[in-house]
Amino acid sequence: MVKEFTPDRYSRQLPLIGEEGQEKLQKSTVLVVGAGGLGSSVLLYLAAAGIGRLLIVDRGYVDLPDLNRQVLYLESDLGKAKARTAAERLGKLNSSIEISGYAISTSDSQFEALVEISDVVVDCLDNWTSRFTVNDLAVKYVKPLVHAGVQEFYGQVTTVIPGLTPCLRCLMPRAAETSGIIPVLGFTPAVLGAIEASEVVKLLVWGKPSLAGQLLVVDLKNMEFSKIKIVKRPDCPACGVRDKVPTS
Numbered sequence: 480m481v482k483e484f485t486p487d488r489y490s491r492q493l494p495l496i497g498e499e500g501q502e503k504l505q506k507s508t509v510l511v512v513g514a515g516g517l518g519s520s521v522l523l524y525l526a527a528a529g530i531g532r533l534l535i536v537d538r539g540y541v542d543l544p545d546l547n548r549q550v551l552y553l554e555s556d557l558g559k560a561k562a563r564t565a566a567e568r569l570g571k572l573n574s575s576i577e578i579s580g581y582a583i584s585t586s587d588s589q590f591e592a593l594v595e596i597s598d599v600v601v602d603c604l605d606n607w608t609s610r611f612t613v614n615d616l617a618v619k620y621v622k623p624l625v626h627a628g629v630q631e632f633y634g635q636v637t638t639v640i641p642g643l644t645p646c647l648r649c650l651m652p653r654a655a656e657t658s659g660i661i662p663v664l665g666f667t668p669a670v671l672g673a674i675e676a677s678e679v680v681k682l683l684v685w686g687k688p689s690l691a692g693q694l695l696v697v698d699l700k701n702m703e704f705s706k707i708k709i710v711k712r713p714d715c716p717a718c719g720v721r722d723k724v725p726t727s
């Protein structure tokens with residue numbers, strides 16, 4: 480059941496999105512896949528903005544090296560399951576929304592059902608194999624997918640609108656697997672996650688994300704931001720066939 484929202488809580492954003500926009504956020508279900516560095520940033524801002532129903536998927540546990548960037552967690556959370564811990568922490572930030580944590584992987588059969596019931600899916604993952612699973616389900620159920628990836632001082636963001644824009648398999652034909660630990664400073668996923676949250680809010684309130692079909696490339700070392708147009712691959716195994724217009 481969708482809860483009523485308290486206008487005073489959102490008084491600093493209501494002039495921007497209106498009560499109608501706030502109601503749209505309150506009625507929305509957003510699935511955040513990955514509750515690490517990106518996920519911490521995305522989830523804090525989406526919970527604070529008043530997304531009515533947040534679904535969090537992460538099968539990991541809080542580890543000491545996570546704390547340089549995964550700002551959802553405290554030292555007292557070490558060893559705890561991330562999905563449930565994140566849900567509890569966010570519940571203390573905003574008790575007027577519904578938050579559920581799922582300690583499952585993207586290959587779990589329950590995951591597909593979560594994509595199906597969501598209005599937007601947010602990719603906060605750290606590997607392309609899982610990303611492709613999420614991408615293919617988002618294309619299958621025609622759910623907007625906001626993607627980000629980070630490494631060192633760098634990151635990228637794009638929004639996939641199935642049927643309209645290229646998908647993640649168009650962007651990256653093969654899973655680029657990184658070996659070993661990816662070095663990263665905490666502010667990189669914080670910035671990229673906040674940009675993902677802005678895409679989600681714009682999608683839900685106005686139906687107009689800024690990065691549909693465009694890849695925002697962020698270099699925080701030199702403080703350079705650039706946008707690159709992404710092209711659909713006609714032979715894309717995920718969206719190429721589905722979106723193909725019959726010629727006869």
Ligand SMILES: [Zn+2]
Nearest residue numbers: 646649715718
């Ligand atoms: Zn594609």
